[in-house]
Amino acid sequence: MSQDEGRGERAYKLCTYCHGEQGEGRQDLASPSIAGLPEWYLKAQLTKFSEGARGLHPQDLGGMKMRPMARTLFANQNDIDAVSKYVAGLPRPQLQPTVKGRPIKGQATFQVCVSCHGENAQGNQALNAPPLAGASDWYLVTQLKNFKAGIRGGDPVKDPTGASMRPMATALSPKAMADVVSYINLLHQKQQQQPKQ
Amino acid sequence: MLDFMSLLRESASTFARDIDHLIAWVAILGGFWWLIAEGVLVWLIVKFRHKEGVRAQYITGEKKEEMKWIHWPHNLILLCDVAIIIMAINVWYNVKQKLPPADDTIRVIGQQWSWRFVHSGKDGILGTPDDVETVEDLHVQVGKTYHFKLETTDVLHNFSVPVFRLKQDSIPGRVITGWFKPTMTGTFDIQCAEMCGIGHGIMMGRIHVQTPEEYDQWLSTQQKVAQSH
Numbered sequence: 412m413s414q415d416e417g418r419g420e421r422a423y424k425l426c427t428y429c430h431g432e433q434g435e436g437r438q439d440l441a442s443p444s445i446a447g448l449p450e451w452y453l454k455a456q457l458t459k460f461s462e463g464a465r466g467l468h469p470q471d472l473g474g475m476k477m478r479p480m481a482r483t484l485f486a487n488q489n490d491i492d493a494v495s496k497y498v499a500g501l502p503r504p505q506l507q508p509t510v511k512g513r514p515i516k517g518q519a520t521f522q523v524c525v526s527c528h529g530e531n532a533q534g535n536q537a538l539n540a541p542p543l544a545g546a547s548d549w550y551l552v553t554q555l556k557n558f559k560a561g562i563r564g565g566d567p568v569k570d571p572t573g574a575s576m577r578p579m580a581t582a583l584s585p586k587a588m589a590d591v592v593s594y595i596n597l598l599h600q601k602q603q604q605q606p607k608q
Numbered sequence: 609m610l611d612f613m614s615l616l617r618e619s620a621s622t623f624a625r626d627i628d629h630l631i632a633w634v635a636i637l638g639g640f641w642w643l644i645a646e647g648v649l650v651w652l653i654v655k656f657r658h659k660e661g662v663r664a665q666y667i668t669g670e671k672k673e674e675m676k677w678i679h680w681p682h683n684l685i686l687l688c689d690v691a692i693i694i695m696a697i698n699v700w701y702n703v704k705q706k707l708p709p710a711d712d713t714i715r716v717i718g719q720q721w722s723w724r725f726v727h728s729g730k731d732g733i734l735g736t737p738d739d740v741e742t743v744e745d746l747h748v749q750v751g752k753t754y755h756f757k758l759e760t761t762d763v764l765h766n767f768s769v770p771v772f773r774l775k776q777d778s779i780p781g782r783v784i785t786g787w788f789k790p791t792m793t794g795t796f797d798i799q800c801a802e803m804c805g806i807g808h809g810i811m812m813g814r815i816h817v818q819t820p821e822e823y824d825q826w827l828s829t830q831q832k833v834a835q836s837h
Binding site: 425429466467468472476482 | 719720721722724741742743744761805806807810811812
C-alpha cells in the first residue's frame with residue numbers, strides 16, 4: 412500500500428459513519444452509495460461541497476450534512492485526491508432497488524439522458540456526466556427533484572455542471588423520475604446478468 | 609476591573625458583560641478562599657512541622673476553639689455562595705427569563721451538522737413569502753433586539769455565540785425562544801455546543817452584525833424563498 416492510498420483510507424474513516432465501511436451508503440442517513448464511483452466525479456463533488464457550490468441550499472438537508480465533512484478535507488487538497496482515489500477503488504456494491512416505477516415508460520424518458528450519461532448509464536467524463544447504473548436509486552430520485560427545484564445546480568456560476576442538468580430534470584414529473592430510475596435499475600441488473608467478457 | 613473576560617474575548621451583546629461580571633465574581637470569591645485555604649495549609653505545615661522532643665497530637669476537632677477553624681470559614685463561604693446565587697439568579701432572569709420586546713425575530717434551525725437561519729425579510733414578519741433563508745450565515749443589525757426561535761430537525765444541538773455569551777440548547781420537538789441584542793458590528797463565530805454526532809466539532813456558522821444600511825443592502829441581494837415548513 413502506497414503512502415497516498417494509506418492516507419485515503421485513513422481519511423475515509425470519518426466517512427464510514429454515514430457512507431458505510433465499504434461505501435455502500437445508508438438511506439436512513441441520506442448517504443448514497445459512493446464506492447466505485449469515478450475518481451474525477453468524487454473529486455468534483457467533494458470540491459463543490461467544500462467550496463459551497465453544494466450543501467448550502469436551505470432545503471438540501473443531505474447536502475448540508477455533507478458540506479462540513481468535505482470541509483474537513485479542504486484544509487489539504489491532497490486529502491480530497493487521496494480519499495477520492497480510495498473510494499473509487501472500492502468495489503461497486505450490489506444494491507437492492509427501492510424505487511417503484513414503470514421501467515417501460517422510463518426507457519423512453521432515458522433516451523434524453525443517453526446523450527450524456529451513455530446508453531448503459533455508464534457515464535462520460537468528457538461531459539461531466541457520472542455513471543448512474545448501480546447508484547442508490549433513492550438518491551437518483553432525490554437529486555432529480557433537487558435539480559428540478561434548483562436546490563442542486565441552481566447557481567450556474569458556482570455549479571455550471573450541475574446547472575446543465577437542471578433543464579433535463581425540469582421536464583420530469585415525480586412519476587417520470589421514478590420511471591426513469593426504475594429503468595436505470597433494470598439496465599444495471601441486465602448488465603450484471605451478462606457474462607463477463 | 610471586572611472586565612478581564614473581555615481581554616480574552618470581545619463582548620458584543622447587551623448581556624455579555626453581565627455574564628462576564630458573574631464569572632469574574634465567582635473567580636474572585638473562589639480564588640480568595642482558595643488562597644486563604646492554601647495559605648492556612650502551608651502555614652500549618654510550617655508551624656507544626658516535626659520538632660525534636662515534640663510529639664504529634666491527635667485532634668478530634670470537638671473542642672470549641674478547634675471547631676471555629678471549620679465554622680468561621682464555612683459560614684463566610686456560605687455567605688459568598690448566597691451572594692453568587694443572588695447574582696446568578698439576577699443574570700439568569702435578565703438573560704433567560706425576561707424577554708424584552710423584539711425589533712425582529714429569526715428562526716434558528718440546527719441539524720447535523722449545519723445551521724439554517726430564517727430571516728423575516730423586508731416586512732419584518734416571519735412566515736411570510738419574503739422570508740430569507742440562509743445556511744451557515746446569520747445576518748442581524750446592530751442595536752436591534754432579536755428574538756430567536758430555536759429548533760432542531762434531528763438531535764440535541766446548542767446555539768452558541770461566544771461573543772454574545774449566548775448558549776441555548778435546542779431540543780427535538782420543541783421551539784425555544786430566546787433573545788439577544790448585538791452591540792458591535794463585525795462577523796463572529798456561531799458554534800454548536802452540544803455533542804450531536806461525528807460532525808459536532810465542525811458544525812459552525814457565522815453571525816454578521818451589520819449597520820442598518822449594510823443589512824438592507826444584503827437583504828436586497830437575497831432571493832426570496834418560500835418557507836420550507
